[in-house]
Amino acid sequence: SQQGEEDPQALSIQEGENATMNCSYKTSINNLQWYRQNSGRGLVHLILIRSNEREKHSGRLRVTLDTSKKSSSLLITASRAADTASYFCATVLNSGYSTLTFGKGTMLLVSP
Amino acid sequence: DAGITQSPRYKITETGRQVTLMCHQTWSHSYMFWYRQDLGHGLRLIYYSAAADITDKGEVPDGYVVSRSKTENFPLTLESATRSQTSVYFCASRAGAAYEQYFGPGTRLTVT
Numbered sequence: 001s002q003q004g005e006e007d008p009q010a011l012s013i014q015e016g017e018n019a020t021m022n023c024s025y026k027t028s029i030n031n032l033q034w035y036r037q038n039s040g041r042g043l044v045h046l047i048l049i050r051s052n053e054r055e056k057h058s059g060r061l062r063v064t065l066d067t068s069k070k071s072s073s074l075l076i077t078a079s080r081a082a083d084t085a086s087y088f089c090a091t092v093l094n095s096g097y098s099t100l101t102f103g104k105g106t107m108l109l110v111s112p
Numbered sequence: 113d114a115g116i117t118q119s120p121r122y123k124i125t126e127t128g129r130q131v132t133l134m135c136h137q138t139w140s141h142s143y144m145f146w147y148r149q150d151l152g153h154g155l156r157l158i159y160y161s162a163a164a165d166i167t168d169k170g171e172v173p174d175g176y177v178v179s180r181s182k183t184e185n186f187p188l189t190l191e192s193a194t195r196s197q198t199s200v201y202f203c204a205s206r207a208g209a210a211y212e213q214y215f216g217p218g219t220r221l222t223v224t
Contacts, residue, residue, distance in 0.1 A: 030210050042202055042215035043155075050210075088155070092210055098143065098162055099170065100213060104154035 004032075004089045004103035012109045019076040021106040023089030024069075030092045032065055033100065034074050037086045046074075046087075079110045115139075118203050118216040126224055131190045133219050135203030143206040144186040145213065146170075146178065148199040155202065161186055193223045 007022045023032070031050045035043040049056045049065045049072065056063045062075040076083055086107050090100040116137040125131050135144065146158040147170075157170030159178040167178050175197060177189045186205075190197055203216040 033212060035215075040218075042217045043204075043213075045212040045214065048212050090213075098168075098209055099145070099157055099160055101157075102147075102155040104152075 004091050004101060006087070006089055006103040006106040008106060009104070010107045010109070012111065013079060015079060015081055015110055015112050017079055017110075019079050019083070019108055019110070021074045021087050021089075021108070023072045023074070023103060025072075025089075025091050026070065027093055029067070032063075032072050033090045033092070034061075034063060034072075035088045035090060035102075037088065037105070039085070043088065076108075079108075081110050081112050084108060084110045116203060116205055116214050116216040118201075118219050120219060121217065122220050124222045124224060125193050127194060128192050131193050131221065133188045133190075133201055133203075133221070135186045135188070135216060137184055137186075137203075137205040137214075139205065139207070139214075140183055141205035141207050141214075142183070143208070143213075144180065145204040145206070146176070146186070146188045147202045147204065148172065148197075149202060149218075150199050158188065158201075190221075193221075195223050197221065198223045 004025045033048045034046040037043045047058050047063050060077045065072045086105040088105045090102045119134045145160040147155045149155050156172045161167045161180040164183045201219045204213045206213045
């Protein structure tokens with residue numbers, strides 16, 4: 001079963017706007033990670049947030065984690081056409097420490 | 113070159129044939145993973161390895177075999193390919209249990 005579920009499945013915005021993607025998960029986690037995948041390419045790690053952290057920033061990315069609601073959000077500010085990609089959240093569970101469980105992703109389209 | 117590589121990048125094979133997908137990483141990461149990515153299913157873990165000579169099943173291991181005699185290599189073998197194994201296969205590696213993963217560029221496999 002899918003541990004992480006992204007929402008929305010697809011998002012279309014204009015350049016300069018902010019994009020927010022959400023991720024919900026089911027069981028206790030050690031950390032949650034966000035990845036980006038450009039069409040036809042491998043996944044690229046964006047940011048990792050640990051279960052004892054609430055917010056993390058990296059450039060134009062802001063990730064929040066609410067362990068009480070078992071949810072996370074990824075905010076991309078001032079989006080660019082180059083941000084067009086699929087975005088995945090992935091969780092590392094507290095039990096079964098070794099593997100990442102991915103959601104099905106959010107497809108983001110940023111139009112010029 | 114440093115990083116994680118996969119070969120071949122594209123492969124067409126016939127039903128019933130044995131196929132081996134190669135994965136090589138230069139970081140000496142302990143963990144290595146094989147995923148398949150299909151529309152509607154996201155990324156699903158096939159097998160993973162926590163160290164040389166240690167492998168374990170993921171979510172969808174049936175029909176696949178792995179080995180890890182050297183830390184840097186993690187080949188995936190389809191013993192008798194079926195059409196349902198047509199997919200894009202990604203290899204990934206990770207330094208430790210709670211770190212980010214690095215993905216290879218993928219192998220697009222078509223079974224006719």
